[in-house]
Structure formats: C-alpha cells, structure tokens
Amino acid sequence: xxxxxxxxxxxxxxxxxxxxxxxxxxxxxxxxxxxxxxxxxxxxxxxxxxxxxxxxxxxxxxxxxxxxxxxxxxxxxxxxxxxxxxxxxxxxxxxxxxxxxxxxxxxxxxxxxxxxxxxxxxxxxxxxxxxxxxxxxxxxxxxxxxxxxxxxxxxxxxxxxxxxxxxxxxxxxxxxxxxxxxxxxxxxxxxxxxxxxxxxxxxxxxxxxxxxxxxxxxxxxxxxxxxxxxxxxxxxxxxxxxxxxxxxxxxxxxxxxxxxxxxxxxxxxxxxxxx
Amino acid sequence: xxxxxxxxxxxxxxxxxxxxxxxxxxxxxxxxxxxxxxxxxxxxxxxxxxxxxxxxxxxxxxxxxxxxxxxxxxxxxxxxxxxxxxxxxxxxxxxxxxxxxxxxxxxxxxxxxxxxxxxxxxxxxxxxxxxxxxxxxxxxxxxxxxxxxxxxxxxxxxxxxxxxxxxxxxxxxxxxxxxxxxxxxxxxxxxxxxx
Numbered sequence: 001x002x003x004x005x006x007x008x009x010x011x012x013x014x015x016x017x018x019x020x021x022x023x024x025x026x027x028x029x030x031x032x033x034x035x036x037x038x039x040x041x042x043x044x045x046x047x048x049x050x051x052x053x054x055x056x057x058x059x060x061x062x063x064x065x066x067x068x069x070x071x072x073x074x075x076x077x078x079x080x081x082x083x084x085x086x087x088x089x090x091x092x093x094x095x096x097x098x099x100x101x102x103x104x105x106x107x108x109x110x111x112x113x114x115x116x117x118x119x120x121x122x123x124x125x126x127x128x129x130x131x132x133x134x135x136x137x138x139x140x141x142x143x144x145x146x147x148x149x150x151x152x153x154x155x156x157x158x159x160x161x162x163x164x165x166x167x168x169x170x171x172x173x174x175x176x177x178x179x180x181x182x183x184x185x186x187x188x189x190x191x192x193x194x195x196x197x198x199x200x201x202x203x204x205x206x207x208x209x210x211x212x213x214x215x216x217x218x219x220x221x222x223x224x225x226x227x228x229x230x231x232x233x234x235x236x237x238x239x240x241x242x243x244x245x246x247x248x249x250x251x252x253x254x255x256x257x258x259x260x261x262x263x264x265x266x267x268x269x270x271x272x273x274x275x
Numbered sequence: 276x277x278x279x280x281x282x283x284x285x286x287x288x289x290x291x292x293x294x295x296x297x298x299x300x301x302x303x304x305x306x307x308x309x310x311x312x313x314x315x316x317x318x319x320x321x322x323x324x325x326x327x328x329x330x331x332x333x334x335x336x337x338x339x340x341x342x343x344x345x346x347x348x349x350x351x352x353x354x355x356x357x358x359x360x361x362x363x364x365x366x367x368x369x370x371x372x373x374x375x376x377x378x379x380x381x382x383x384x385x386x387x388x389x390x391x392x393x394x395x396x397x398x399x400x401x402x403x404x405x406x407x408x409x410x411x412x413x414x415x416x417x418x419x420x421x422x423x424x425x426x427x428x429x430x431x432x433x434x435x436x437x438x439x440x441x442x443x444x445x446x447x448x449x450x451x452x453x454x455x456x457x458x459x460x461x462x463x464x465x466x467x468x469x470x
C-alpha cells in the first residue's frame with residue numbers, strides 16, 4: 001500500500017508528461033516555421049547599439065533585412081569593416097572594402113562669429129534657432145548649443161570654442177548628428193578626405209565680413225589655385241568636389257580667410273583645447 | 276446545469292467577479308500588454324483560448340486521472356503541466372499563422388504559463404464542484420472578463436498618452452492609478468443579481 005502511494009503519482013504524472021510531450025513534438029512538426037539560421041548569427045556579430053544609423057529599426061531589423069537581401073552586408077557603419085566581413089562570411093558573399101566615413105561640421109564660426117543678441121533660453125540649437133532665427137548673426141553657422149553633442153551616442157562630437165567639432169577617431173558615422181543639426185551643417189564624408197571648406201554661408205562678402213571673422217567671402221582664389229579642378233565657388237561659397245580632390249593642400253595655403261583647413265589639424269587642435 | 280445557471284455563472288465571471296479587477300488574478304499581462312488596444316485584444320484572445328481549453332482538459336484530468344487514483348493533492352502540479360503544454364502549443368500555432376501578433380505579444384505569450392488567472396480558473400472549477408459544461412463556460416467567461424478588462428484598460432492607457440498629467444505621474448504611475456479606478460468602477464456590479 002505504501003509503495004503504491006508513491007508509484008501512483010509518479011506513473012500518473014509521468015504518463016501525462018509523456019503524453020503532452022509527444023503532442024507538442026507532433027505539433028512542432030506541423031506548425032514548423034522555417035527560420036533562417038543566419039538571422040541570430042548576424043544579430044550576434046552586430047554591435048547591438050540599436051542606433052538606427054543603417055536606416056532599419058535596430059540591429060535585429062537590420063539583420064533580417066540583410067537576410068532578406070534588402071540591405072548590404074556593409075550597411076552597418078558603426079561596426080565598420082570587421083562587422084561587414086563577419087556578416088559577409090555568414091551570408092557567404094564577398095564584401096567590397098568600403099572606406100569608413102566620418103562626420104564633419106562645415107562651420108568654424110563659433111567665437112569668431114558675431115551674436116545679434118544675448119540668448120538665455122533653452123540651451124538647445126533647435127530652440128535657439130526659433131528665436132529671431134537664432135542669436136548668431138550669420139544665418140548659416142553653428143549655433144554652438146550642442147544639440148549634436150547631446151545626440152551623439154559615441155561621445156564623438158563636442159562644442160569647442162563655440163562650434164561643434166567631430167573627433168574623427170570616435171566617430172562611427174551613424175548619422176544621428178547629421179539629422180539632429182537644425183542648420184544642416186554636418187555631413188558624412190569619406191575618412192580619406194582631409195581638406196574641408198569649413199563654412200556654409202552663402203552670404204555675399206561684405207555681409208559676411210560683418211557677421212564673421214572667418215567665413216568664406218567667395219574670393220575664388222582657391223578655385224584659381226587648384227590644379228585638379230576640384231574646388232569651385234558656387235553661390236558665394238567655395239565647395240570641394242571630393243571625387244576630384246587629392247588633398248594636396250594648395251587651397252589651404254592660399255585661402256586669405258584661413259577657412260579651408262585640414263581635418264587632421266582641427267582634431268589635434270580640439271584635443272589640445274579639450275585637455 | 277440549466278441555461279439560467281450557466282448564464283448567471285458566465286455573467287458572474289465576466290462582471291461581478293472579474294478575474295483581473297475584482298479577484299486580482301493575472302495582473303502581470305494586464306499591466307504589461309495593455310499599451311495598445313490591438314495587442315491587448317490579441318493577448319485577451321490567446322488567454323481566452325488557453326483558459327477555455329485548460330478548463331476542459333483540467334476537468335477531465337482531474338476527474339478521470341487524479342480523483343480515480345486518489346491523487347487530488349497533485350492538482351497544482353498536474354494543472355501547471357497541462358497549462359504549460361497548452362501555452363507551448365498556442366505559441367507554435369501563433370508563430371506559424373499570425374507572426375505579427377506573435378511578435379507583438381513577445382515575452383507575455385510564454386508568460387501565460389505562469390499567469391495565475393489560468394491556474395486560478397482550473398483550481399476554482401474544482402473548488403466550486405462545477406461539471407464539465409460548467410467548467411468550460413466558467414473558463415471561457417472568466418477569460419472573456421479578462422479580455423474585457425484588458426481592452427478597456429488599454430483604451431484608457433492609449434488616451435492617457437495624450438493627456439496632460441503631472442510629470443512625476445507620467446507613464447506607469449498614472450496607469451496604476453487608472454487601473455485602481457477601473458477596479459472601483461467594477462465594484463459597482465456587485466449589486467447585480469440574477470434570480
């Protein structure tokens with residue numbers, strides 16, 4: 001009698017467990033869903049920051065897009081070439097080496113630029129730009145309230161001397177600052193490009209001189225100097241054609257306003273002033 | 276059981292003794308999956324299916340296996356086993372036929388396993404000595420009550436998103452306050468009586 005009271009529940013429960021187990025095994029065959037085994041593998045190698053820089057909702061969204069063939073293997077700018085190579089290995093395809101991009105701020109105004117009035121509102125560029133179209137006299141320049149700095153998930157952009165500056169080694173080219181800037185001053189440019197026109201003002205020379213000590217006055221000296229036909233003054237602003245530019249630096253030397261600069265020099269300056 | 280008895284049993288389970296708002300069973304999904312009416316309804320339907328089938332199966336198992344072998348004390352373990360298997364089955368079924376609902380329910384779908392409302396209905400069926408039809412009707416209407424509560428609460432929360440409330444109350448705190456108000460509103464049904 002005593003043994004039965006132990007055996008009975010064990011057998012009953014065991015039989016039920018076996019029965020339900022079999023039922024589930026059968027139904028798992030019937031309701032089997034083909035899930036691509038590459039999906040979890042790709043999600044594994046992604047950075048997992050869910051920054052959305054690739055244009056898909058988070059890393060898992062990007063992974064499923066890659067598996068579906070909608071996104072390229074090197075679509076994750078944050079992960080860089082290593083991640084691209086890993087994804088390519090999982091997908092079984094060759095990945096073409098894509099050069100790394102870096103964000104660049106096309107303004108060096110900051111303390112060189114005049115302010116129209118004292119702004120004491122919310123310390124945010126978008127908010128500041130709504131008050132009398134911004135306190136900066138130049139209607140194109142960096143307001144310097146650090147909206148990009150707050151937006152950057154990688155601590156790669158900082159307001160130094162009243163203007164936002166990117167730290168190239170920390171930048172992962174996710175593009176969040178590009179869309180955060182209300183003045184559209186930030187662009188993603190190939191890492192190899194070194195020479196930049198750090199001004200975005202289309203104001204004519206005399207107006208610009210009033211507003212800023214450093215902006216482009218459209219003197220066309222750079223255009224005349226360039227041997228590679230890579231820099232042109234369009235609408236009172238010098239613009240570099242990055243496909244033609246060879247970073248020779250002749251325009252840097254000739255610019256009377258010193259606004260054509262090497263990005264490498266800005267970054268080292270930034271470090272010094274930050275330290 | 277006569278039709279009147281079944282009707283009063285069902286009405287009691289839906290309104291008078293609403294599982295969530297009066298008995299306070301199944302509060303986890305009630306608060307967790309009530310951000311959008313659509314997902315709340317999906318969750319409600321999943322719970323409805325699980326609870327109805329669980330009531331039927333647990334009744335049969337209890338009567339023909341547990342009571343026959345005098346194993347009434349094993350109810351809790353056996354019921355959990357049944358519910359867990361059922362939830363697994365529902366999960367597989369949803370993944371195959373309704374992937375979008377499967378994704379929307381997320382973690383809360385496997386959590387039906389540990390939803391005390393499901394175990395509660397199985398144990399209450401035994402406690403109240405309900406017969407097979409009675410158990411199924413009670414299980415179904417209790418789940419209907421759960422669905423009613425969660426859908427009502429989800430629509431309240433959808434409106435809360437756009438309402439102005441003190442910053443310290445934003446999000447979860449105000450949801451808890453409105454849940455308590457909803458529970459108080461359901462206390463109004465207490466006077467309802469069926470001859």
